[in-house]
Amino acid sequence: MIEIKTVKEFVENADSIDFDDFISSVIEKCEKIQSKYQPFITINKNHAKPKKGLIHALPVSVKDCICTKDLQSTAGSKILEGYIPPFDATCVTKIKQQGGVIIGKTTQDEFGFGTFNVNSKYAIPKNPFDVERSCGGSSGGAGCITAAADFPHIAIAESTGGSITAPAAFTGTYGLTPTYGRVSRYGLIDYANSMDKIGVIAKSTYDIALMLSIISGYDPLDSTSADLAEQDFTKFIGKDIKGMKIAVPKEYFGEGVDKKIADLIWEKIKQLESLGASYEEISLPMTKYAIPAYYIIAVSEASTNLAKFCGLRYGLHKQLSGNFDEYFASVRSQGFGEETKRRIILGTYARMAGFRDAYYLKALKIRTLIIQEFKKTFKSFDIIAAPSMPVLPLKFSEIENLKPIENYMMDILTIAPNMAGIPMISVPAGLINGLPAGLHLMADHFNEAALIKASSSLEGLE
Amino acid sequence: MKMMMGIEVHCQLSSKSKLFCSCSTDTKDKNPNENTCPICLGFPGSKPKVNKAVIDYGIMVAKALNCKVAEKMYFSRKSYFYPDMSKNFQITQYEIPLAVNGFLEIDGEKIRIKRIHIEEDPAKLVHKGGDITTASYVLIDYNRAGMPLLEIVTEPDFTTPKQVRLFLEKLSSILEHLGVYEAEREASLRVDANISLEGGERIEIKNITGFADVEKALNYEIVRQRGLLRMNMKVERETRHFDADRRVTKSLRKKEYEEDYGYIFDPDLAEVEISKEWLNRIAAKMPELPDQRVQRFVKQYGIDEYQAKVIVYTDKNLADFFEKCCERYKNAEKAAKWIITYLLKSLNWHSISIKQSKVNVDSFIEFLELMDSNTITERYAKELIKEYVDTGISPKELIKGKVKSLSEKDLKDIILKVLEENQKAVQEYLQGKEKSIEFLIGQVLVKTKKQADPKIIRKILLSCIEK
Incomplete structure (x- = not known):
């Protein structure tokens, strides 16, 4: 087998691989990773030959709250143990149509209720940077397998209040939460339907853009799906960001945010500036509500x-x-x-x-005001930049001692954009004491293009 | 004693597919749980999708009931745990329903319609080994789950149980004329009735299916509550169930507090905007409504308004039947009279509708014509129609061999024989006792097996006596 590490190389050379050999070596690797880090609730061992398509034979993991036909889907809950859905979620159907191979169902907090993927009676994923620490949540397994996999792979995750950003930041991966309505929710086991979004965790902006192109688009089965044509998001990779206007909200750097993380994020903002963007500090006073x-x-x-x-x-x-x-x-x-x-x-x-x-x-009224505040900001700015998480990956022992309210406060940087349904991406910002931190970029509804441009422009820079 | 009565009517709309999925609504000859899919079974990950045809139907009904249709409407989740609920919440409408503030006129009195909303029907529970209060176990049939329901809520404007029945009959006729409902379908119209008497609290009687049963249940409640109040006992707020076999209501549960359904907007369903264009499109295809049809019947066929109302409000099919008869049978008044007085009586006796019966336009016209040609007497016709409704056999066939045409000579012979046998009555008549002639006519009828016309008998009888 040719040692191909990146998704881009893999899909470009997909015709030359022997599928059976390839997939059995991938499953073997998954089992090894599972014994070390526990990213899966279920590893899928039954594989038919995949279809030809944009991601022919590419291993894809799917968060357990997303229904996969004939493959156990529990949403991390014991109440659904042994539940085999009779249908595929729309995004899974699209992945299969393009040749993607579902290698397993990833761990999560039960129904998505958590920030550290510890609220589950199934396996708790361990951070590949330090097994004493959490991968973040609720899509902890998606972040974990993405960081741990040494084979080409993309993870399908889901966020309601920050469940893609948190694990991406904690595992040093890219995590895109698309605009609400961009990706069909049909087949997603609901947490809070008016805020649930299916998204992607991956090793590069390109992988994110490729997968978004596949899973997005109007779905008649989901009334809240946006009536927009499918498009190729990879064309925004590496596009010039000259003239891009970045807003830096002071509320996102305030109390409770680790100073070292704040400093690192400022470095990244300066990098964006050096690439031709400009920034301005602003205030988003609705954040506290x-x-x-x-x-x-x-x-x-x-x-x-x-x-x-x-x-x-x-x-x-x-x-x-x-x-x-x-x-x-x-x-x-x-x-x-x-x-x-x-x-x-x-x-x-x-x-x-x-x-x-x-x-x-x-609360519904407050949500409307928060949306208005973002909309107003995006009249003058292309993106908002902030830290993804206020803390570095916590130790399991530290999480145990958090009171519920302290636990909920960990979501302070991700809740508002998730409520507003705007797209956001967590970009690896570097390591602090050997632990990853994330830069959070947010854009106006349906402006994922700006996020892909900005995120990809930072790739390869140190 | 002052009383207030109001009703909530749940009408199953006859769209081809269910409210939120593409499962068929036709459950005839289907096994239990055959018409189901992940959506109406509430499987994890499935999402509802509104069937726009149901909203079309709802708008038609709203217009027919003089309601104001919402510009934007929303669906809500009504949460409660019950085994007939596939999701343990029902998708219904709460804050902003399809339509509000309408009315329906019953004999000149306006019954106000408070609101009309669309919701999904729960599954059907089959109680085994007893009724809802005594069953030993329950089976669930989800074929009904997700069927589109229209809930029509009135203000407490009714003054008598009979008025409630008339309202339901007229409403049902309207729904049929709109073509949005099939009266024949099992439990297609279900009623919750509430009633309070002065000095007592409100009682709700749930899930009554027949119109006559609604009237009976309310009459029963009036007697029951009056009795309690006269004995200075309390009528406490509760929900009751009507036992149609024993014709009584039974307590289902006491209502100590207002039920709390924890409504939230259904976040899976986007708001539905009902544009002017949409409303105009519906307005353009509104069919003739019962009130308009009654007026037309009076004008076009010359029948009186009472007759027209009975025909039209009873059942749309009956009105269609009448019109089809009139296309070929010119004596509309006679057709109306026979339909209302005798045909309907026989149908009601069997508790079937005209559509369910074997009666058809051709044979019914044949029946009327048998009378017109004096082949049968009216008196015999009244007997014959029962047999006709029973069997569906054409009246011409039915009378074969039974009716020999009685010649005037034969009749005269019978009359002479009767006169001979009843000398006393003849004497009494001659002495001025007019009634005796009726007795003699009766005797002749018995002998002719009711096959002679009493008017003709009288004529011959009188001429014979005078001789």
Whole structure:
């Protein structure tokens, strides 16, 4: 087998590989990686010959909350253990049509509820930079396998409030969260439908752009999918960024953000400046309202989404006994983890008559104001630059000691853009004490092109 | 005693596919759970997609009920755990429904329509070994899950249970005229009725299927609640269930507090904008509505308004039947009379609609013509129509061998025989007891097996007596 490391080289030489040899060596490698870092819930060992296409024979991992036909999809929850979806998510169908090979389902926090991929009764992924540390979450497995794989590979991940940015930053990979509606959500096991976005984690901007070109586009099965023609995003790679205007919001460098990370990000902004961009410091005062509003909307939606898991039709079920209420209560008590139960209770509370106006409806209004604030900013700027995460990858022992509210605060830099549904990319910014940090670039709705240009311009620079 | 009554009507719309997926709505001859897919079963990852045809139907109904249609409407999730719910939330409309503020006139009185909204039907529960309160286990059939429902909510404007029934009949006729609903489908129209008497709290009776049952259930509740109030007992807020076999309502659950469904907007469904163009397109294809049809029947066929209303409001198919008859049978008044008084009575006796029956236009005209040609008497016709509705056999066939045409001479012979056998009655008549003649006519009818016309009998009878 020819040693090909990058996706670009691989797809250009795809015709020359022997698929059976190639895929069995990839699966063998996955198993080795699994024993060391645990990025998978399921490794897929059954492979038919892939179709010819843009990514013929390319190994693709898929976050476990995205349905794959005939391959267990649990969304990281024991309540869905053994669940084999009868259909592929639209993005998976598109990947298969272009010849992609689904090598496995990656770990995550249960239903996406977490920032460090520790809220799960399945394997917890370990950071390839330091196995004592978290890969970030909730798409922890996607970041982990991307960082650990020494074969060409792209990961499909998903973000609701920062679940692509966090693992990308913690594992030193690229993570794109597309505009809400850019990629069909059909087949995604919901967390908070109005904010869930399927995206990509990969080793280079090119890989990101290639995969985005494949999975994006209008899908009649998803009412919230944007009616836009498919396009080739790789054409923006390496495009000149002269004249690009960058906004640097002071709220994203404030209290709680590691000073070393802030300094590193400033270096990257200066690099962009040296390539012809200009920057200006600005203020996004709505930022401070983002976390409470996000959690209210997210848990409200999540608590309704999770109601369907009651042990009647799929997933965990038990011997039928007692009445319906007793039965489903016992299935849910056993199948859901602690954080999931916490969010169901919070969400049910926020939707209750009497509280609904003060919480749920008010949070929706705040979201509108946050969107307006971003829209206003993008009238004068092409991108917003900030750190991806306020901290370096945390040790598992440190995470254990975080209170829920401290835990939620870790999302402070990613929540607002995720709520607004704008696209964002986490770009590896370098190492601090041997641990990776990420530069976060955000752009206006459907302006992924600006992110790809800026991200690719930094590649190869140190 | 003052009382308030209002209803919520759930009408299953007859679109080809379900509300949020492409599964067929035709469950006839289908096995349980055959018309299902990941969407209507609420499988993880599946997403609903609105069937625009259902919104078309909804707009038609809203217009027919004089409602204001929303410019933008939204779907919401109504959360509660129940085994008939595939997602344990129902996709319905809450804040901004399809339409609001309409009315329907029942005999000159306006019943206000509060709102009309679109929602998905839950699965069907089959209670085994008893009814909802006593069943030992329950089976779930998701063929019904995701069927499009239109919920029509009235203000509490009804003054009598009968008025509720009339409202439902007219509403059902409107829905049929619009072609958005199939009355024959099982449980295609379900009613929740609420009623409160002065001094008592509101009682809701859930899920009643027949119009007559709605009337019965409400009448039962009036008697029950009046009884309680007269004995100074409390009528507490509760939900009841109507037992159609025993014709009583039974307590289902006490309502200690307002149910909390934790509504949120359904984030999988984008807002639906109902543009002027859309409304105009629907307006252009609105068919003739029952009220307009009643007026046309009065004008075109010369029948009276009461007759026209009975024909049109009972059932669209009956009105179609009447019109088809009138195309070839010119005595519309006679057709109307026989349809309303005798045909409908026989159909009701069997609890079937004209469409379900074996009656057809050709044989019905044949039946009317048998009377016109004096082949059968009206009196015999009233008997014959029952047999005709029962069997569907053409009236001409039915009377074969039964009706010999009775010659005037034969009839005269019978009459003479009757006079001979009933001398006393003849004497009484001659002494001025007018009624005796009726007795004699009756005797002749018995002897002729009702095959002679009483008017003719009377004529011959009188001439014979005078001789």
